[in-house]
Amino acid sequence: MPARVLVADDSSTMRKIILRSLQAVGVPDAKEAADGNEALSMFKPGEFDLVLTDWNMPGKSGLEVVQGIRAQDPKVPIIMITTEAEKGRVLQAIQAGVSDYLVKPFTADTLRAKLEKHGC
DSSP: OOOOEEEEOSOHHHHHHHHHHHHHTTOOOOEEESSHHHHHHHOOTTTOSEEEEESSOSSSOHHHHHHHHHHHOSSSOEEEEESOOOHHHHHHHHHHTOOEEEESSOOHHHHHHHHHHTTO
């Protein structure tokens, strides 16, 4: 069964790129959230196998999304998608409970490797 993935990114273009990359690696049907608030309202423990979230979003940031999801589900893999590769930020994300991160721009192969690493 394909992984059930929640994609949170305020850029509709970036969501399309992520969804296309997911389809390319065998995940045909991801759910989309246009911002952090929507992602948190859509997330229910047990409904998703993986969460991909952007860092910078209006409403709630990716970091707040991670904290909100971790409060409900300590185990679901969460991958932060970011252009910010500063060590302090990555450390902040790891402390908040991020499982991994992807730096934009990324390829479908890079995404596939991250999915496989987290059992999806």
